[in-house]
Amino acid sequence: MFIIFLIGTAGSGKSLLTASLTNWLKTQKQDVIAVSLDPGAFTLPYTPDVDVRDFISVEGIMEKYRLGPNGALVMAADLIAEEAERLGREIESQKPDVVIVDTPGQMELFAFRASGPYIAKELTKEPKAVVYLFDSVFSADPLNYVSNLFLSAALYNRFFIPQTHVLSKCDLLSPKDLDFIVDWSANPKKLETAIEDRLSGMRRLLSRDMMHVIHRLGLRFLLTPVSAKTYEGLINLNATLERIFTGGDKFTY
Numbered sequence: 001m002f003i004i005f006l007i008g009t010a011g012s013g014k015s016l017l018t019a020s021l022t023n024w025l026k027t028q029k030q031d032v033i034a035v036s037l038d039p040g041a042f043t044l045p046y047t048p049d050v051d052v053r054d055f056i057s058v059e060g061i062m063e064k065y066r067l068g069p070n071g072a073l074v075m076a077a078d079l080i081a082e083e084a085e086r087l088g089r090e091i092e093s094q095k096p097d098v099v100i101v102d103t104p105g106q107m108e109l110f111a112f113r114a115s116g117p118y119i120a121k122e123l124t125k126e127p128k129a130v131v132y133l134f135d136s137v138f139s140a141d142p143l144n145y146v147s148n149l150f151l152s153a154a155l156y157n158r159f160f161i162p163q164t165h166v167l168s169k170c171d172l173l174s175p176k177d178l179d180f181i182v183d184w185s186a187n188p189k190k191l192e193t194a195i196e197d198r199l200s201g202m203r204r205l206l207s208r209d210m211m212h213v214i215h216r217l218g219l220r221f222l223l224t225p226v227s228a229k230t231y232e233g234l235i236n237l238n239a240t241l242e243r244i245f246t247g248g249d250k251f252t253y
């Protein structure tokens with residue numbers, strides 16, 4: 001069994017990609033299930049096989065602890081850790097080959113609190129990978145792209161499990177704009193040029209410093225463009241994940 005966590009900033013396309021990747025893997029005759037770890041999800045574009053909302057109710061928390069929606073969401077995300085064992089048992093009882101895990105809408109509730117890495121570790125003992133989503137429309141600006149790069153590096157440092165990176169919603173950009181971003185991911189020099197071309201003054205100096213950090217940390221990986229709408233790129237994402245799980249690519253950083 002392989003566990004794949006989809007992680008990215010709010011609205012980056014985690015839930016729709018969970019739906020599409022699950023559907024696509026089914027057409028490839030894979031025994032796959034979708035797990036939602038988002039207690040705050042109102043509606044989902046798929047029917048989860050395991051749903052954290054069966055165990056944790058944000059409305060219930062609001063009433064019981066007299067919290068507003070934000071406080072209750074934070075508490076709900078923390079409470080997932082206590083349900084890790086139960087969720088793990090539910091997943092294992094379905095005996096799937098592949099598990100796609102949709103994570104809480106706001107990335108920081110999962111990634112930057114104690115619960116996320118704990119859950120990732122304790123859910124099951126099976127091999128795991130993280131797919132980090134770069135929202136393509138947001139990342140088309142080189143400085144936004146760099147912010148995303150740092151976020152993904154921070155994520156890797158928190159989870160320390162093999163991580164691959166996709167450029168989500170690729171149907172929303174022209175092929176030319178997509179190529180630009182993919183080039184930045186493959187070649188930091190091209191990113192540096194884009195930053196130099198578009199910025200001036202302090203912002204340019206600052207971004208130069210950031211580029212040095214990127215070079216020093218060796219933050220380099222190839223982004224895979226995917227669309228959860230048209231299914232473009234899912235075959236490439238699947239090939240990357242297979243390489244991770246068969247031991248080809250142990251770590252991407």
Ligand SMILES: Nc1nc2c(ncn2[C@@H]2O[C@H](COP(=O)(O)OP(=O)(O)O)[C@@H](O)[C@H]2O)c(=O)[nH]1
Nearest residue numbers: 010011012013014015016105169170227228229
């Ligand atoms: N055009 C397009 N829209 C997408 C794609 N993936 C997600 N979206 C839309 O982006 C919005 C946020 O997606 P969602 O999956 O809920 O993001 P999440 O917060 O990361 O789970 C929704 O309106 C989706 O329909 C995609 O590949 N292409």
Ligand SMILES: [Mg+2]
Nearest residue numbers: 014015038105
């Ligand atoms: Mg979502």
